[in-house]
Amino acid sequence: MAVIVIVLNRIWVAFVLVGFAATLAQTMQGDLQLFSRVLTGLFDTAKTGFDIAIGLVGVMSLWLGVMKIGEKGGLIQRFGRLVAPFFRRVFPDIPPGHPASGSIVMNVSANMLGLDNAATPLGLKAMRELQEINPHKDTASNPMIMFLVLNTAGITLIPTSVIAIRQSMAVQQGLVGFNAADIFLPTLLSTFISFCAGLVAVAAWQRINLLSGPVLAFFAGFAALMGGLYAWLAPMPPETMAQMIGLLGSGIIVSIIVLFVGVAALRGVDVYESFVEGAKEGFGVAVQIIPYLIAMLVAISIFRTSGCMGYLVDGIRSVVIALGLNADFVPALPVGLMKTLSGSGARGLMVDVMTTYGVDSFQGKLAAIIQGSTETTFYVLAVYFGSVNITKTRYAVACGLIADFVGLIGAILVGYLFYHGG
Structure with missing residues (x-):
């Protein structure tokens, strides 16, 4: 955890100091208004960060309230039981019936549903239970590594905070x-692309046979679903495709809400009180984001207003164009690079892209997809391993980075597939 804090601190300081040096140099060259623009940008960005976080309160309260209803109604637990056979195959070293299996399933299920607040305690509980069967207490075991890589590269059904x-x-x-x-x-x-990359990387290292019924059924089912959706959407013009994707996303989310409420009501759950209980957690989550979001946004503001962000993006764009590739994705690329180190940093960069290019632009949509598609690898590894005093992480970082890199490439390709008009 300390290493992650140090790295993030250096990135933050570098944004500020490099931006200041560039501003000073340009001022000495005759741009006497640049410091004023930097200061105005700082104030505007701080206000933007606060406004975004306040808007986040309502949506996070809504979603965590709905998820609490689903938990009280038993649907989230049923979802966990549905995916349990798959996880039994990819964690062969966990003894049958060990409580760690249940905690892993519930943690991954919570992550899939966008319940970061609920997923972390479940993940820490799973790590403690895995440590009980770990023969070398200072070294990461095979199940620990598989769990953490799947956690960082896990499938997200509903990217709640990004939508908010x-x-x-x-x-x-x-x-x-x-x-x-x-x-x-x-x-x-x-x-799904990131998840598959992480799973295959760890399975290859641990010599786990993925050619089993539940695993193949999982991959086949998801591939069939994605193939069917693409076959339906592919013939449509880009504008119509975007509308259909939006309709599908909103329709599924509203249907989940109605399903959770209906089932909980039928089972005699006090739906209103359950919603309020969960919504209180959502308020706390949203408020906690404010200082981290504003901290990153103000540093990025100095870096961008001074022109340094433009220099960085232009440099990457020149390399991409020299390779003969379309470079429209480049402004969103820093979000993916930062996401490996810091979720709050990546969130700030995503907001910056949406502010600069527009939330409905290709770059804005791509930044949102990247932000919603992977976890913060180094942070998760530091927190989870640190919670059980693991100092020898073996190949966990390598497999996590493989999942991140493949997931980033996949997100860019998916963005072009769905949203790029060219």
Whole structure:
């Protein structure tokens, strides 16, 4: 954990100091208004960060309230039992019936549903239980590594916080009738790519046979679903495809809400009180984001207003063009590079891309897909391993980075597939 804090601190300081040096150099060359623009940008960005976080309160409260209803109604637990056979095959070293299996399933299920607040305690509980069967207490065991890599590269069914931020920014940008859930399908596909990369990397290292019934059924089912959806969407013009993706995303999310409420009511759950209980957690989550979001946004503001972000993006764009590739994705690329180190840093860069290019632009959508498709690898590894005093992580970092890199490439390709008009 300490290493992650040090790295993030250095990145933050570098943004500020490099931006200041560039501003000073340009001022000495005659741009006497640049410091004023940097200061104005700082104030505007701090206000933007606060406004986004306040908008996030409502959506996070709504979703965590709904998820609490699903938990009380038993549907989330049933979902966990549904995916349990798959996880039994990819964790062969966990004894049958060991409580770690249940905690792993519930943690992954919570992550898939976008319940970061609930997923972390379950993940820490799973790590403690895995440590009980770990013969070398300072060294990561095979199940620990598989669990953490799948956790960082896990499939996200509903990217709740990203949808909330997009909706809040759409209001600020005056977009009427904007559907913030239109990234649902692309994000789902991107997370599946990252998940598969992480799973295959660890399985190859641990010599786990993935050619088993539950695993093949999982891959075949998902591939068939994605293939069917693509066959349906592919003939459509880009504008119609975007509308259909938005309709599908919103329709599924609303259906989940209605299903959770209906089943819980039928089982005699006090739905209203359950919703309020979960919504209180959502308020706390959203408020906790404010200082981290504003901290990153102000540093990025200095770096961008001074022109350094432009120099960095232009340099990467020149390399991409020299390779003969389309470079429209380049402005969103820093989000993926930062996501490996810091979720709050990547969130700040995503907001910066949406502010610069527009929340409904290709770059804005791609940044949202990247942000919603992977976890913060180094942070998760540091927190989870640190919670059980693991100092020898073996190949966990390598497999996590493989999943991140493949997931980033996958997100870019998916973004072009669904949203790029060219």
